[in-house]
Each structure stands twice: as structure tokens, then as C-alpha cells.
Amino acid sequence: xxxxxxxxxxxxxxxxxxxxxxxxxxxxxxxxxxxxxxxxxxxxxxxxxxxxxxxxxxxxxxxxxxxxxxxxxxxxxxxxxxxxxxxxxxxxxxxxxxxxxxxxxxxxxxxxxxxxxxxxxxxxxxxxxxxxxxxxxxxxxxxxxxxxxxxxxxxxxxxxxxxxxxxxxxxxxxxxxxxxxxxxxxxxxxxxxxxxxxxxxxxxxxxxxxxxxxxxxxxxxxxxxxxxxxxxxxxxxxxxxxxxxxxxxxxxxxxxxxxxxxxxxxxxxxxxxxxxxxxxxxxxxxxxxxxxxxxxxxxxxxxxxxxxxxxxxxxxxxxxxxxxxxxxxxxxxxxxxxxxxxxxxxxxxxxxxxxxxxxxxxxxxxxxxxxxxxxxxxxxxx
Amino acid sequence: xxxxxxxxxxxxxxxxxxxxxxxxxxxxxxxxxxxxxxxxxxxxxxxxxxxxxxxxxxxxxxxxxxxxxxxxxxxxxxxxxxxxxxxxxxxxxxxxxxxxxxxxxxxxxxxxxxxxxxxxxxxxxxxxx
Numbered sequence: 001x002x003x004x005x006x007x008x009x010x011x012x013x014x015x016x017x018x019x020x021x022x023x024x025x026x027x028x029x030x031x032x033x034x035x036x037x038x039x040x041x042x043x044x045x046x047x048x049x050x051x052x053x054x055x056x057x058x059x060x061x062x063x064x065x066x067x068x069x070x071x072x073x074x075x076x077x078x079x080x081x082x083x084x085x086x087x088x089x090x091x092x093x094x095x096x097x098x099x100x101x102x103x104x105x106x107x108x109x110x111x112x113x114x115x116x117x118x119x120x121x122x123x124x125x126x127x128x129x130x131x132x133x134x135x136x137x138x139x140x141x142x143x144x145x146x147x148x149x150x151x152x153x154x155x156x157x158x159x160x161x162x163x164x165x166x167x168x169x170x171x172x173x174x175x176x177x178x179x180x181x182x183x184x185x186x187x188x189x190x191x192x193x194x195x196x197x198x199x200x201x202x203x204x205x206x207x208x209x210x211x212x213x214x215x216x217x218x219x220x221x222x223x224x225x226x227x228x229x230x231x232x233x234x235x236x237x238x239x240x241x242x243x244x245x246x247x248x249x250x251x252x253x254x255x256x257x258x259x260x261x262x263x264x265x266x267x268x269x270x271x272x273x274x275x276x277x278x279x280x281x282x283x284x285x286x287x288x289x290x291x292x293x294x295x296x297x298x299x300x301x302x303x304x305x306x307x308x309x310x311x312x313x314x315x316x317x318x319x320x321x322x323x324x325x326x327x328x329x330x331x332x333x334x335x336x337x338x339x340x341x342x343x344x345x346x347x348x349x350x351x352x353x354x355x356x357x358x359x360x361x362x363x364x365x366x367x368x369x370x371x372x373x374x375x376x377x378x379x380x381x382x
Numbered sequence: 383x384x385x386x387x388x389x390x391x392x393x394x395x396x397x398x399x400x401x402x403x404x405x406x407x408x409x410x411x412x413x414x415x416x417x418x419x420x421x422x423x424x425x426x427x428x429x430x431x432x433x434x435x436x437x438x439x440x441x442x443x444x445x446x447x448x449x450x451x452x453x454x455x456x457x458x459x460x461x462x463x464x465x466x467x468x469x470x471x472x473x474x475x476x477x478x479x480x481x482x483x484x485x486x487x488x489x490x491x492x493x494x495x496x497x498x499x500x501x502x503x504x505x506x507x508x509x510x511x
Contacts, residue, residue, distance in 0.1 A: 118454045127390045128420055131398075135503055136478045137450060137458040146448035147466055154446070154486045199449040245420070247466060247474045252446060 005090055006224040006231035007379065009038030009217035010341040013106045015330050016181055018211040023053065024064040026106035030215035031065060038217040039226030040100055045217075047071040047098030049089060051081035051105060052334055061104060071098035077241065078368020079281055081105075082216070082336035083375025084239035089218045099220060103340075106213030107332040114333075115209050117142065129245060139198050142206060142284070144246040144370040146198035149286040151252040153200060155301070160200055162304035163285040164191035167204045167327050169312035170282055174324025176314065176354035181210050182328040204327075205285040212332030214341050232344045233380045235361070236268030241373040249371070253301075256374035257294035257365060264363075264376035265296070272296040275378075276359040277346050278318055279339035281367035282325040288312075291365050295376065319356045322346055336366030340377060347381040384500060393421050396435050398501040406492050406504050408473050410436040419473035440492035441509065442467040444484050445474060465490075467506055478505040 011033035013026035021029075027050075035042060048069040050057045057074040071092045077084045082103055089101035109115055117139040138144065152158050168188055174180035186204065194203035224231040240259035243249040265271060272295060280291040289303040297318060298306040312320040323329040323342040330338060343362040345351045359381070366375040388395045397420075400407040408419040413430035417438075424431050447465040450458075463479035467490060480493050490506035497503055 117452055128394060131387060131391060131394060132420060133476045135455075135497075136464045136476055137454045137462065138448070138464040138476060139450060139452060139454060143448055143450065143464060147446040147464075150448055150486065151446040196449070196451045198451070201448075245476075247419075247476050252466075 002094060004221050005093055005218060005234045006221065007216060007234060007340065007344050008219055008224050008227040008231045009034035009036070009040070009215070009229070010344045011037070011215050012179070012338065012341060013213040015179055015212040016210055017110055018108055019111070021108070023106040023108060023213070024061065026213055027053070027061060027104045027215065028065060030106070030213065031102060031104055034102075034215040034217050037227065037229045038219065039228050040217065040219070040223065042067060044100045045069065045102045047089060047092055047101035049073045049085035049101060049103040051076055051085070052107060053105065069098070071101070077239065077373040077375065079283060079334040079336045080239065080366030080368040080373040080375040081334065082340060083237065083364055083366035083377045084373070086218060086234060086340065086377045087237040087239050087375060090234065090237055093218070093220060100223060101218040103216040103218065103337060104214070105332075105334060105337045107334065108211040109333045110209050110211045133245065141370050142198045142201060145284040145286055146201045147246055148252045148290070148371055149200050149284070152286065152289065155253055156304065158289065158304035160192060161188055162308050163205055163289065164188045165307045166282065166285040166288045166312065167191050169307070169316070170321040170325040170327040172313050173322050173354055174328035177324050177329055180324035180329040181208050182324070201284060201286070207283045207326035207331040207335070208328070210330045210332055212330045212338065214337045216337060216340050230348050230381065232347050233382050234377065235270065235380050236264040236266070236378040237376065238263035238267065239373070239375040241369070243372055244369065246370055253290070255290045255294050255367065255371055257291050257367070257376065260374040260376040261295035264378050268378040270361065270378065275318070275361050275363050277322055277343065277356050277362040278320040279322065279343045279362065279364045280320055281335055281339060281365060282321050282327045283331070283335065283367060285327070287367050287371065288320070290371070291367065295363070295365060314354070322351065322354050322356060334368070336364070336368070336375065339364040339366060343379050347379055387500070393423070397421065400435070400437070401494070401501040401504060404494050404502065406438045406440045407435045408438055408469065408471060409433045417471040417473050419475055438469050438471050442469040442490055442506065444486050444488045444490060446486055447479065447484055449483070465506065478503070480505045480507045482508045484508055
């Protein structure tokens, strides 16, 4: 990457079940906190990147914030949108199209009771999925992830207990995070005995449904000098996507991370072995397993054995989901922004009880859609 | 309701017209012989635009399968199975499993699930050994 860029401010919105707020007020408050960390003012924001903030989301958010961006992006890459938007922000800032990029998101999906497993009827677009998949009662999105998990188990001998280890590791981290939604003890046995939803995925293989969101400021080295907190350098970023319909995914055991990972690591000039902390998108336990393999932390098919070693847990060789992740901390419909926030806090050394000692290099890896999209961002403390 | 399906997706409609005759069809490229599903105006393999609809043998192999334990549709009482099937002609499709539960690698044959006011829905059932 030619000129270094930095994340200079991050903030979560209110989390859990958020009363007395709407999504825009949540974004506005998080933005003010992130700007304070960055030492910047609201009117300094000239690039705006949002997802799932309604029709023409960036237009709505800009009006609410009272800003007029000269670069605007409401790309919908599902939960990976925010890592992809770091990638987009790099392109926009390097091209001179903006200088201070705000990436923001909030959802009250829990309070609104907005989640449904049915997949529903599409409001717009071509209804191929509605005619070819919805009538079979394949739960959305869980059923698609279940088909992927079943294939991985068949092909590589991955076990339910190995998937459960991912949920247990997330819970052990959540117990160190006072903001985490689920902090009760959780064992592998608990996971194995949990209610089946779409086999082989059971209740504890599936992320939370909570309210939440956040804000993140990306800017140049020059503007980073104003920051009140330690700026975190962006070493690399990349994105990709493989399919929309699960029938069109070429290989159920290989995600888009197999493209975004190597590209981000090449840009960063480092290897997976250099990474101190990983924030993988844990929408489902299988999502993490594929990310570990496709990003190159272990070989294809060896994800089960890798997690079984306790690598992801506190004290493990690859501390992962250190906030408690989407499985135990918070999952506001799209977790990608929270992964960036947690990575930045770990690299600044301000993660409290869950701080990974001397974390210098971190990866936030977003995954979205029906295991369709991937965005990989590599960050470093200088 | 069938009219609605045709209006919503005229490109896919021949598939449902064939379903009304209990025929499972997919696109075949006249240039390179590649079969594909769902339909597109070009061949994903060779880019030719000379595609025809051809009848499949209605046979395939289970590539992956999930057993669903939640009720999403009034007509589907859990537990039931949804699978990805690799047709012998090549294309992979999402389908429902009727009858005996299947596992990955099982050979399956098409059956038809009747629907009120809609074309029958292709499902698959474990093939006789």
C-alpha cells in the first residue's frame, strides 16, 4: 500500500436490547465517540460508508449527521461489508476522493423482532431464490451453513464436538467482557446436548440476535496526528464473494476467504504465522472453521484439529473472538464492524480483562450472506 | 399463482412448465455440451449463447443434506430434510427429500410434490438399490 492509512477512532453503540434509541441516533452517538478518539470534528468526515441503514443508507445517515460527503458507499456485502468498506476506503483515500472516512452501522433487530428463518419474499430483484429454494423450507441463513457444515464433516471427518469448541472458546472470552450478552458457563457437552435447529447445527452453533452497532474512522497519517488515542495502522485489506444461491457455491468447503485472505496478507507483507489476535466472523461455528483454513492458519480439512487444541481460547496460540464474538458477545445482524472495533482495542492494549498480552498484529475477517462474502483487514500497532 | 411466477421470472418459466408435465429440465449448451441450472442467457463454461432446455434422467447423488427441526412452512412438518443434489448431468440443486432420510453419497430419484395452484415441486427420494 503506497501511503499508510490508520484507524484512529472506534466506538460501539449501545448493545443488547437498546431502549429509547433508533438506529440513526445510535450511529450518531457512536460517531461522536469515534471522532473524539480520532481528534476530528463531524464536518471533517468527507467519506461515508454504511450498510443495512435502510434504502440509500448512506444518504439517510449523512442527512442525520448533517454532513455532505464527497465519497459515499452503501455496499451490501452482508456482515463482511465493513471489512470490504475498509478496502473501499483505502481505494478512495489513496485516489484523493476523500480524507476522513466514517464506517458506521446500527441495528435494533432484537428489539424490533426482525429476524425470521423463512427467508421471506424478496421486496425487489429477481426472485430466483424465492421460486427454487424457499419452497423447500431451507432455513435462512442457518440451513445453508448447515449444508456446508455437513459437507465439511463428511469430507474431512470434522466432528460436532470440534465445532462446539468454537462456541466454548467464544464463551470463555465473553466471560472476560462485561459488555457480552451471554456469560454463563458453557461446556462442549452442553453444546452437544443443545436443541437441533438445522442439523448438524444445534442451538449453540448459532450466533446471538441482539441490538448493536458502531463507528470507525479511517484516515491518513497526516490526519492521524490529531488522534487522542494510538492510531492503528491498516496493513492490508481485501474482499471477495463466491455465490448467492447455495447451489452455486463451487466448493462447499472453500469460502471467499481463500481469495481475500492471501490478497490481504500479500498487501500487508506478512503471513498468518505473524498474527497475534484473530477476530473471525462467528455467525455460526462452521464460519470460523472455514475462515481458519481459508485464511491459512491451518491446512484445508485440519480446522477441526486446530480448534480442538484450544488455540482459540484465552491463552491459546491464536486468541480469537476475544470480545466473545457473535456467539456470545453481540450479533446485531452484521458483526463485521464490531470485529474491527475489537481488533483495534486489542492492538491499543485497552481490552481490560480480556487483553491479549503484547498483541501487535490483528486480523478482522468479516463473512456475510449465505457464507457468500468475505472481507479481510490486517491491522498493526506501530 | 402460476401466472405470478411467470411474470416474476420469465427466464425460469420453462422449468415450471416442464414441471407441470413431471419433467425435470435444465439448460444445455449446444456449443460445448455443458449443463447448467438455474438458466442464464449464456453458457457459464464457454460463453456461447446457444442454449437449449433438455430433460434430465431425474437421477443424482446427495452432495449434502440437513435435517430441519423448525417449522417454516405450513405444509412441511419438522423434522424434514433439505439437500443439495448433484444431477447426473452435472448441475447441483436444492431440493427436499421425501420418504427415507438420506445421507451424503446416497443415490436419489426425482419425485413430485403437488402444490395448490402452483406447478409441482421436484423433490428426490432414495433410489431403490
